[in-house]
Amino acid sequence: MTERRTLLGMAMFLIAEAVFFFLLILACKYFAAIPYLNSRSGWILTILLLASTASMWRGWRWGTIALGVIFLVGLWGTLSSVLTAVLGLFLFAGLIALAIVPVSALRTMALYWYFLTAVWLAIFLYVYRGGAA
Amino acid sequence: MSGFSAWLCAIDHKRIGILYMLSALLFMLAGGMEAMVLRAQLAAPNLKLIAPETYDQIFTMHGTTMIFLVAMPVLTGFGVYLTPLMIGANEMALPRLGALSFWLQFFGGVLLYISFATGAAPDAGWFSYAPLSEKAFSPGAGLDYWALALLMIAGSSIGSAINLIVTVATERAPGMTMRLVPLFAWMTLVASIMIVFALPALAASLVMLLSDRLLHARFFDPAQGGAPLLWQHYFWIFGHPEVYIVVLPAFGMISEIIPVFSRKPIFGYPFVATSTVAIAFLSYGVWVHHMFAVALGRNVLAVFAAASMLIAVPTGMKIFSWIATMWGGAIRFTTAMLFAIAFLLEFTVGGLSGVAFATVPVDWQLTDTYFVVAHIHYVLVGGTIFALLAGVHYWFPKISGRLLDEKLGRWSFWLIVLGFNAAFFVQHFLGLLGMRRRVYTYPDIPWFGALNLISTLGAGILVFGIVLFLANVAMSVYFGTVAGKDPWNAWTLEWAAASPPLLQNFAETPEVRSRRPLWDLKHPEAPDWGST
Numbered sequence: 001m002t003e004r005r006t007l008l009g010m011a012m013f014l015i016a017e018a019v020f021f022f023l024l025i026l027a028c029k030y031f032a033a034i035p036y037l038n039s040r041s042g043w044i045l046t047i048l049l050l051a052s053t054a055s056m057w058r059g060w061r062w063g064t065i066a067l068g069v070i071f072l073v074g075l076w077g078t079l080s081s082v083l084t085a086v087l088g089l090f091l092f093a094g095l096i097a098l099a100i101v102p103v104s105a106l107r108t109m110a111l112y113w114y115f116l117t118a119v120w121l122a123i124f125l126y127v128y129r130g131g132a133a
Numbered sequence: 134m135s136g137f138s139a140w141l142c143a144i145d146h147k148r149i150g151i152l153y154m155l156s157a158l159l160f161m162l163a164g165g166m167e168a169m170v171l172r173a174q175l176a177a178p179n180l181k182l183i184a185p186e187t188y189d190q191i192f193t194m195h196g197t198t199m200i201f202l203v204a205m206p207v208l209t210g211f212g213v214y215l216t217p218l219m220i221g222a223n224e225m226a227l228p229r230l231g232a233l234s235f236w237l238q239f240f241g242g243v244l245l246y247i248s249f250a251t252g253a254a255p256d257a258g259w260f261s262y263a264p265l266s267e268k269a270f271s272p273g274a275g276l277d278y279w280a281l282a283l284l285m286i287a288g289s290s291i292g293s294a295i296n297l298i299v300t301v302a303t304e305r306a307p308g309m310t311m312r313l314v315p316l317f318a319w320m321t322l323v324a325s326i327m328i329v330f331a332l333p334a335l336a337a338s339l340v341m342l343l344s345d346r347l348l349h350a351r352f353f354d355p356a357q358g359g360a361p362l363l364w365q366h367y368f369w370i371f372g373h374p375e376v377y378i379v380v381l382p383a384f385g386m387i388s389e390i391i392p393v394f395s396r397k398p399i400f401g402y403p404f405v406a407t408s409t410v411a412i413a414f415l416s417y418g419v420w421v422h423h424m425f426a427v428a429l430g431r432n433v434l435a436v437f438a439a440a441s442m443l444i445a446v447p448t449g450m451k452i453f454s455w456i457a458t459m460w461g462g463a464i465r466f467t468t469a470m471l472f473a474i475a476f477l478l479e480f481t482v483g484g485l486s487g488v489a490f491a492t493v494p495v496d497w498q499l500t501d502t503y504f505v506v507a508h509i510h511y512v513l514v515g516g517t518i519f520a521l522l523a524g525v526h527y528w529f530p531k532i533s534g535r536l537l538d539e540k541l542g543r544w545s546f547w548l549i550v551l552g553f554n555a556a557f558f559v560q561h562f563l564g565l566l567g568m569r570r571r572v573y574t575y576p577d578i579p580w581f582g583a584l585n586l587i588s589t590l591g592a593g594i595l596v597f598g599i600v601l602f603l604a605n606v607a608m609s610v611y612f613g614t615v616a617g618k619d620p621w622n623a624w625t626l627e628w629a630a631a632s633p634p635l636l637q638n639f640a641e642t643p644e645v646r647s648r649r650p651l652w653d654l655k656h657p658e659a660p661d662w663g664s665t
Contacts, residue, residue, distance in 0.1 A: 005226045005299050012295040012329055020333035023367060027341060031352050031359045082344045 006108045014115045017090075021119050028083045029127050037128040041078045045071060046124055053117045056110050061098060064113065068095050083123055091116055144228040147634060149235050150214025151532065156239050157207035158603075163246065164198035167191045169596060172556075176589040178577035188573035189256035190275070194245075196259030197279065200379070201286050202242040204517055208382040209238075209293045211524060212321040214532065216297060218627035218634060219315045221306025221643040221650075226299040234292035241285035248278035255279035258571065260372060261342070263353035263364035268346045277346060280339045287336045294328035297321055306626070309645040315625045316405055320385030323409045324378050327416070331374035338367040362427065369420035376512065377416045381409060383520035384451060387473050390527050391455050393623045394470035395462030398649060398661075401454045408447035415444040425496040434493050441491035448484060452477060467621075468542030472523035475550055479515025483508060486561065501571075504564025510557045522549070522602065529606070530620045534632045535613030541605040548598030555591025559584045624649035 052067030068091060075088055094116060098109055143149060170191050174182045183191070217225055225231050248254045253273035257266045266276050301314065301322045314322075342364070344350035351357040353364050392399045399405060421429065421437035455477060464470065486508040490496050499505065530536050563584050568575060575581055619628040628651055630638045647653055647661035 001303070005303050008302060009227055009230070009295050009299045012298055013291070016291050016295075016329045016333045019330055020337050023334055023337040023370075024340065027337070027352055027363060027367070031363055032350060082340065082348070082350050086340060 003104065003107065006105065007111070010108045010111050014111060017115065017119075021087075021122070024083060024086065025122060025127060028081070032082070037079055037124075039129070041074070042124055042128060045074050045078070046121065048074065049117050049120050053113060056113045059106060061106060065095055065098055068098075068113075083127065087116065087119060087123065142232075144232045145636060146213050146217050146225045146228065146231060147532075149225075149228075149231045150210045150212075152235050153206045153210025153213060153238070156235075156242065157203045157210060160198050160202035160206075160242055164195050164203055165596060165599065167195040167198065169592065171195060172589040172592040174573060175575075175585050177586060178575055178582045180574055183573075185573040186256065189258075189571075190249075190254035192571060193255050193258050193261075193279075194249075197245065197255070197283075198242075199513070200259060200375070201283060202238075202245070204379040204513060205286075205290060206238050207521060208321075208324075208379060208517070209234075209290070209297075211386070211521075211528070212297055212325075212382060213293065215528065215627060216300055216318050216321055217304060218531075218630055218638055219318045219625050220301060220304060220309060221626045221639060221645060222300065222304035223638045224304075225296050226303050227296045230292050230296050234289045234296065237285050237289035237292065241282045241289060244285065245278060245282035248275050248282075251275075251278070253278075260368055261364075262368075263342070263345075263361045264355075266342060266346075266364075267353055277343065280343050280346070284336060284339045284343075287332045287339070290328050290332050291336075294325035294332075297325040298329070306643050306645050312403075313645055313648050315648070316388035316399065316402070317382070317385035319406050320381045320388070320409050323413050324381040327374050327378050327381070327413050330417070331371045331378065334367050334371035335375075338364060338371065341367075362424075365424050365427065366420070369423045370417070372423065373420040374413075374416045377412055379513065380516050381412070383476075383517045383524075384409070386520045386524035386527070387455060387476055388451075389625065390469055390473045390523050391458050393527075393621050394465045394467060394473070395459045396465075397458055397462040398624075399454065400457035400460075401450075402648060404450055405454050408450045411447040412444060415440060415447070419444060422491055422496070425493050426500045438491050438493050442488060445484060445488050445491075452481060452484075467526070468537065468539055468546055469523045469526035471543070471546050472519050472526060475546070476516065476519040476523060479511055479519055479553070482558075483511030483515050486511065499564055501569060502564035503560040503568045503570055506570050507557050507560035507564060510560075514553060514557070522546075525606070527621070528627075529609070530613075530616030531627055531630075531632050531634070533610050533613070534616055535609050536616045536620060537609045537613060538605050541601060541608075545598045545602040545605060548594055548601060550598075552591050552593070552595030552598050556588050556595055557591070559587050559591075563588075619651070624651045626650055629654070 048067055048071040052064045052071060055063035055067060072088060072091055072095070075084055075091075094109070094112055098106075098113070101109055140148060140152065143152065170183065171188070174180055174188060213225065213231060217223065245255075251274055253275040255261070255271075255275035255278060256273075257271055257276060257279075261276065261279065264270055301318055305314065311319075341350065341352040345352055345354065345359075351359045353359050353361050355361060388399055388405055419437060419441045421433060422441040425434060425437075459474075486504070490499070490505075490508065526537055526542060563581065566578075566580060566584075568581060575585075616632050618630070618632055620632075621628070626639075626643055626645070627634075629643060643650060649661050653660035653662065
């Protein structure tokens with residue numbers, strides 16, 4: 001019962017997040033100059049985050065956290081835009097939560113992690129690789 | 134834990150609800166004083182009581198306060214207090230999220246008001262259009278406070294909305310299907326879903342504004358590829374649903390109060406519930422009617438004009454349902470019922486002027502005039518606040534255990550009705566005569582002085598009525614007649630709990646078989662579920 005509540009709550013939160021990122025990505029795509037992203041570092045970052053998501057799916061909490069930290073450091077080093085800064089903040093909050101939540105909440109946290117991975121894919125593939133609008 | 138620290142650490146939904154209400158009351162006093170400063174400055178032509186810059190700050194703070202620090206939190210407070218009781222639950226689904234949401238809301242409000250102390254309160258209006266809100270045109274820190282405070286409040290609203298959604302979805306008493314949920318809980322649920330979809334648009338706008346102001350981004354700067362119109366679109370994608378977010382729970386209150394004081398079940402429950410969903414959907418397709426004065430092309434305007442008129446249909450259905458509920462009923466004219474009836478009239482005036490605005494040429498003529506000011510106050514005061522006052526009179530005995538004084542209640546009712554209409558009805562005429570909103574003074578044109586003076590006097594009477602109402606509340610908490618469980622002979626589950634409810638709302642889980650579980654309990658010979 002508790003897990004049903006938290007899963008539903010997380011789902012609602014992610015709907016709100018989806019609206020938020022959708023509007024922000026749209027604005028960044030069309031109304032803000034996009035900083036250059038080296039394609040190779042972009043792919044390396046993507047593989048790192050996908051690996052951390054795979055680890056999350058297997059339920060390896062600390063593997064996810066380790067890969068997530070490496071991703072964040074890499075993101076910090078290669079890119080600076082509003083979009084990546086906001087995504088970085090959400091990922092950072094997610095890492096803290098992942099480190100401290102009880103095991104019973106890991107399934108709920110996994111939803112959050114999958115979602116942010118999807119947001120990164122949207123940002124990378126649509127905004128940075130999609131070319132100028 | 135006891136006393137102060139018990140409130141500080143509270144996670145019980147009833148305490149969180151009361152904290153929301155008290156916080157809204159505190160900020161309402163601030164917003165009300167700001168309104169009186171504005172009305173004093175406008176009382177006569179060519180007055181110069183305050184500087185124009187100060188005037189801009191005051192109207193910005195008044196609008197922001199009343200919408201984000203009063204209307205939203207007080208409705209959330211009622212939602213958090215009443216929803217579990219109405220659906221037969223003992224607690225919200227996510228109690229600690231409830232506490233987090235409240236404190237985010239409260240400190241967001243405090244942050245907004247700290248801007249006064251820095252000498253630079255925000256001054257770009259409650260919707261802070263770019264490029265006026267950009268650093269180049271508003272160099273002070275006021276707008277940074279405004280954006281940060283609203284970002285906190287947006288987060289808080291999303292949190293409390295999620296909590297209410299999960300509560301209605303998972304905590305309902307056995308037997309209570311969605312077709313049997315009380316209409317206040319229904320409409321709170323729909324408003325909460327709207328918050329989840331709408332408030333992120335505000336948050337995204339604020340993140341972009343803050344980035345422009347503090348991080349040299351350029352979302353709203355046309356010289357560098359940005360677009361000021363982007364702010365208008367995003368803000369109103371949030372802003373129009375927001376109108377319904379603060380009016381749907383008020384509709385819910387009316388849908389509870391009118392049946393009880395008419396001694397009839399609500400007329401057309403399925404229509405009242407589903408028209409709410411229709412309003413929620415339509416409200417996302419009408420935002421451009423706030424931007425008719427922007428050259429967007431005739432087809433765009435036509436589509437949004439049609440959608441805006443369409444939304445009057447489900448709203449009108451509700452009005453007819455409430456009237457049909459009263460029709461032939463044994464009406465009891467308590468103060469709560471008086472406010473509910475006044476709501477029907479005042480809100481209809483606001484709704485009709487809204488339909489007028491949906492007509493594009495009318496909007497072009499009246500945009501940014503006092504007609505807009507009159508319209509928004511008839512919707513938000515005549516609608517939300519009147520329903521809220523009905524709700525306070527109705528549920529105060531549940532929350533405090535004591536009845537409000539009916540005689541004082543009637544006095545405050547008539548003063549509020551008189552003051553409100555005197556203050557705002559004449560503003561329709563001022564708008565038609567061409568008086569612009571947000572100007573700090575005006576020349577001595579025929580009628581301008583007289584109508585503004587009536588408006589200011591009306592505002593004074595309104596404040597007097599509100600003070601009388603607050604005095605009634607303050608006195609009744611201590612000296613009111615003890616109410617007992619169910620002073621109105623009502624039908625929904627909150628009246629089965631003690632007044633005020635104990636920490637555990639219900640000693641045993643109530644079972645529900647109809648929309649009026651207490652009627653069934655009181656009339657075992659003719660229960661609602663037996664007749665269908």
